Amino acid sequence: xxxxxxxxxxxxxxxxxxxxxxxxxxxxxxxxxxxxxxxxxxxxxxxxxxxxxxxxxxxxxxxxxxxxxxxxxxxxxxxxxxxxxxxxxxxxxxxxxxxxxxxxxxxxxxxxxxxxxxxxxxxxxxxxxxxxxxxxxxxxxxxxxxxxxxxxxxxxxxxxxxxxxxxxxxxxxxxxxxxxxxxxxxxxxxxxxxxxxxxxxxxxxxxxxxxxxxxxxxxxxxxxxxxxxxxxxxxxxxxxxxxxxxxxxxxxxxxxxxxxxxxxxxxxxxxxxxxxxxxxxxxxxxxxxxxxxxxxxxxxxxxxxxxxxxxxxxxxxxxxxxxxxxxxxxxxxxxxxxxxxxxxxxxxxxxxxxxxxxxxxxxxxxxxxxxxxxxxxxxxxxxxxxxxxxxxxxxxxxxxxxxxxxxxxxxxxxxxxxxxxxxxxxxxxxxxxxxxxxxxxxxxxxxxxxxxxxxxxxxxxxxxxxxxxxxxxxxxxxxxxxxxxxxxxxxxxxxxxxxxxxxxxxxxxxxxxxxxxxxxxxxxxxxxxxxxxxxxxxxxxxxxxxxxxxxx
Numbered sequence: 001x002x003x004x005x006x007x008x009x010x011x012x013x014x015x016x017x018x019x020x021x022x023x024x025x026x027x028x029x030x031x032x033x034x035x036x037x038x039x040x041x042x043x044x045x046x047x048x049x050x051x052x053x054x055x056x057x058x059x060x061x062x063x064x065x066x067x068x069x070x071x072x073x074x075x076x077x078x079x080x081x082x083x084x085x086x087x088x089x090x091x092x093x094x095x096x097x098x099x100x101x102x103x104x105x106x107x108x109x110x111x112x113x114x115x116x117x118x119x120x121x122x123x124x125x126x127x128x129x130x131x132x133x134x135x136x137x138x139x140x141x142x143x144x145x146x147x148x149x150x151x152x153x154x155x156x157x158x159x160x161x162x163x164x165x166x167x168x169x170x171x172x173x174x175x176x177x178x179x180x181x182x183x184x185x186x187x188x189x190x191x192x193x194x195x196x197x198x199x200x201x202x203x204x205x206x207x208x209x210x211x212x213x214x215x216x217x218x219x220x221x222x223x224x225x226x227x228x229x230x231x232x233x234x235x236x237x238x239x240x241x242x243x244x245x246x247x248x249x250x251x252x253x254x255x256x257x258x259x260x261x262x263x264x265x266x267x268x269x270x271x272x273x274x275x276x277x278x279x280x281x282x283x284x285x286x287x288x289x290x291x292x293x294x295x296x297x298x299x300x301x302x303x304x305x306x307x308x309x310x311x312x313x314x315x316x317x318x319x320x321x322x323x324x325x326x327x328x329x330x331x332x333x334x335x336x337x338x339x340x341x342x343x344x345x346x347x348x349x350x351x352x353x354x355x356x357x358x359x360x361x362x363x364x365x366x367x368x369x370x371x372x373x374x375x376x377x378x379x380x381x382x383x384x385x386x387x388x389x390x391x392x393x394x395x396x397x398x399x400x401x402x403x404x405x406x407x408x409x410x411x412x413x414x415x416x417x418x419x420x421x422x423x424x425x426x427x428x429x430x431x432x433x434x435x436x437x438x439x440x441x442x443x444x445x446x447x448x449x450x451x452x453x454x455x456x457x458x459x460x461x462x463x464x465x466x467x468x469x470x471x472x473x474x475x476x477x478x479x480x481x482x483x484x485x486x487x488x489x490x491x492x493x494x495x496x497x498x499x500x501x502x503x504x505x506x507x508x509x510x511x512x513x514x515x516x517x518x519x520x521x522x523x524x525x526x527x528x529x530x531x532x533x534x535x536x537x538x539x540x541x542x543x544x545x546x547x548x549x550x551x552x
Contacts, residue, residue, distance in 0.1 A: 003245040005142045007170070008033030008041040008081070009229075011216045011237040013207030015281050016050030017062075023048060023069050026085055027076065029238055034080035036240045039140045041083050044172045044205040045149050046097060048073075048087035051174035052209065057127050063088045063095065070100050071107065078105030082139045084146065086172050094129040099148050099172055101137050109137040113148040114157055121176060121212055121530070121538045124150075133157050136166035142243070142250065145198070149173045152202075153188055155195055162196040167250050168243060169196065173204040177215035177270050178533050182233065182260055185217070190225040197223045199243065199252050206234055208277030211422075211530045211537050213270045217260060220252045228252040233260050234269045235443070264435045267428070267531050268303070269443065271420040274529035276307040278418050279393060286392040290383055290413070291315035291334060291342065293327030294461060296421060298334045298452045299433050300397045303420045305446035310339035314392055317344045318379040320351060322466060330456045337451045347378045354378065372466060376412030384415055393417040396526050401426040401478060403525065403536055404485050405511060406518030407471070414525055422528025423535045425485065426461070426478040433457050476507050484511045490534045496552035512550060520544045 010029040014022040026043055033041035045051060049066050056062055066087050077083055082103035089098035089110055097113040112131030116124040133156070136143040145166030151157040152171040161169065169192065175185065185202060193200050199222050206216040213234070220229035220241055229252065231237040242253040261269065279287065287304050291297050297315075304313045317331045335342035354374050355362075362370075387394040396416030398408045400423050408414050421429060433452045440448035461471040461478070475481055484503055487493045488511065498508045522536045523544055534540050 003141045005040075005140060005243040005245075005250070006036065006038045007201065007241045007243065008036060008038040009201065009203050009218055009231070009237070009239045009241060010041060010043045011204065011206055011218050011231050011235075011239075012043065012047075013214075013236060013277070014044075014047050014050040014205065015207075016053055016209055017056065018050060019048060019065055019069050022050060023073055026073060026083065030077050030080065030083050032238055033240070038081045038240060039142075040144070041081050042170055042172065042201070042203055043083070043085045044203055045086040045099070045174040046088070047085050047172075047205070050209065051086075051205065051214075052121070052212070053088075053127075055127065057088050057095065060090075063090050070102070074100075074102035074107050075105050077102060082108065084170065084172065086148070086174075095127065096131050097124065097128045097148060099146050101139065101146075103139065111137065111146045111148065113151060115150040115154050117150045117153075120533060133160045135164045136161055141245070143167045145169045147171055149175060152192055152200075155192065158192045158196050158198075162198055166196075166198060169198050169200040171200065171202050173202065174214060175204050176212040176530065177234075177266070178535075179263055179267065179531055181215070182217045186219065186227075189219075189221055193221045193223060193225055197249070199223060199228075199250055201241065201252075206236060206273075208274040208281070208529070210278070211274075211527045211535060213274045213277075213529060215266070215270065220255075222251050223249070227257065229255040230257045230260070232258045233266060234273050264428075264431055265439070265441075267424065268432055268436060269441075270531060271303050271424070271529045272307045272444070275303060275395075275418060275420045278527075279308060282393075284391070284393040284417075286312045286314070286390070287395050288314040288316060288383065288386055288390075288392040289395040289397060289416075290379055291317055291331045293317070293324075293330035293334075293456065295429055295433060295452070295456055296399050296402075297397045298330075298456050299429055299436075300395055300420055301334060301338055301340065302433075302436055302446060302451050304395060305338045305340060305451075306444040309445040310447075313338070313340045314386075314390075315340050315342045316383060316386065317342060318347050318382060319344065320347050320375050322375075322469070326455065326459070330453060330459075333453045334451070334456060337449075337453070338446055345382055347375060347382065350378050350382075351375060373409045373412060376409035380409075380412040380415035395419065397421065398525075399424055399426045399429050400536070401475075401482055401485060403522055404489060404518070405475065405481070405514035406521050407475060408521065410521050410524060414521065416526045419526045419528035422525070423531040425482040427482045430457060476511070480507065481511065484508055485515070488512060488515055489540065490532060494552045495550040509549075516542070516546060516549070519546070
């Protein structure tokens with residue numbers, strides 16, 4: 001009989017700082033693995049603390065509690081399979097990102113991370129020390145190499161593990177989603193498999209943590225790059241993978257192979273899960289938002305309903321003298337389609353009172369942006385009052401195009417605790433709304449069918465802060481604006497490059513100026529779901545007081 005090894009993969013959702021609760025999750029899945037006859041149960045990177053911890057892991061008491069909890073888990077899970085679990089490790093005065101192997105009632109091995117990511121949303125060199133490369137760990141009949149996340153993104157660690165006797169590679173990850181990330185991971189891990197000729201298990205966590213969403217999508221590769229197992233994206237999954245020893249080495253037996261969704265669905269699922277976990281992990285059960293009759297607030301309302309259910313979402317229409325009849329009708333239609341409560345609070349009286357209070361100081365000046373912004377700020381004031389009174393987190397609804405060029409009012413429509421569409425350009429807002437109207441999935445708590453009326457999607461966007469206002473009065477058409485922003489923000493190309501691509505130089509320079517002048521607004525903006533590698537927060541860190549402009 002050929003030797004076999006069952007490995008239980010736990011694609012779970014830990015919570016940063018909830019050490020005891022994370023330990024409970026680990027204990028439960030270990031019990032599940034034991035019942036299935038597993039030799040090892042594997043959890044993800046920094047599982048015991050949740051991930052990313054940022055500077056929280058610099059607190060000695062936090063690290064001590066995490067390490068003590070891992071020791072206690074080892075004692076409690078003595079009679080059964082080994083457990084692999086990530087957590088911090090303090091050794092000789094240095095703090096490491098570690099992966100513990102618990103077996104026989106003790107910590108049988110501690111693998112320390114060698115390669116520390118220090119780009120994008122990661123700055124692990126700020127908090128962790130880099131360790132020497134650890135060797136493989138024997139578990140039953142198998143020598144398992146355990147490169148931790150970034151360790152597998154470089155060839156050195158995996159090749160060293162192969163050379164020192166590893167027979168399979170188990171890669172525990174805390175790898176957050178961005179558009180196109182699954183294919184990047186697979187391509188890199190195929191390269192590791194080709195280099196080492198070893199089977200590779202890529203195990204990733206799920207769940208939202210502030211702006212980041214960890215999407216799971218764990219997989220197993222056999223030598224040659226053959227896909228043996230593909231777990232779902234954004235969903236909890238516990239999967240038992242069997243390895244068989246053959247004449248040419250260990251091989252994974254084929255198992256579940258889930259088809260990963262297209263980008264528009266992945267983005268939408270990320271926004272739903274990101275909001276769901278942001279609320280759950282901060283203690284909020286309900287939300288409210290201003291429903292204007294426009295497309296952005298309609299999409300945020302749909303995301304909120306899909307995340308936490310219609311009964312937990314309150315929408316508020318806040319009309320002024322400039323609010324059109326069709327906006328009132330459209331807001332009502334959206335609320336009716338989604339099944340949410342819709343309250344109406346007119347701001348005309350408050351606007352008149354503010355106007356009267358400022359009349360003497362404003363005398364002799366022409367009405368303009370200050371008067372327009374008063375409307376937005378009054379709406380923000382009233383929504384925050386409702387939020388405070390009823391304990392419902394306010395959601396803000398500005399898309400990435402608006403956030404990029406400052407077409408939003410600080411202390412007004414930017415008010416709120418979270419923005420699900422913060423990293424979604426306006427053109428993608430249109431695409432996403434059309435997709436959601438045609439599609440429904442089991443993980444959506446909202447109704448199937450067209451939850452955003454066609455007129456909401458098709459009508460010209462407007463802030464409705466003055467008569468007959470349209471967004472294109474102030475901005476280029478969104479198709480052009482978003483293409484320019486893609487160049488300036490996502491690709492970091494020059495003005496000259498964009499002109500060479502066919503865009504008018506004056507328009508490009510205008511967008512560049514608006515982008516740089518609006519940094520102070522983004523600095524004060526609510527967090528929101530990260531969908532790209534250039535999300536406005538940790539991915540893109542620009543100075544606020546900055547005079548450089550591209551002269552090309």
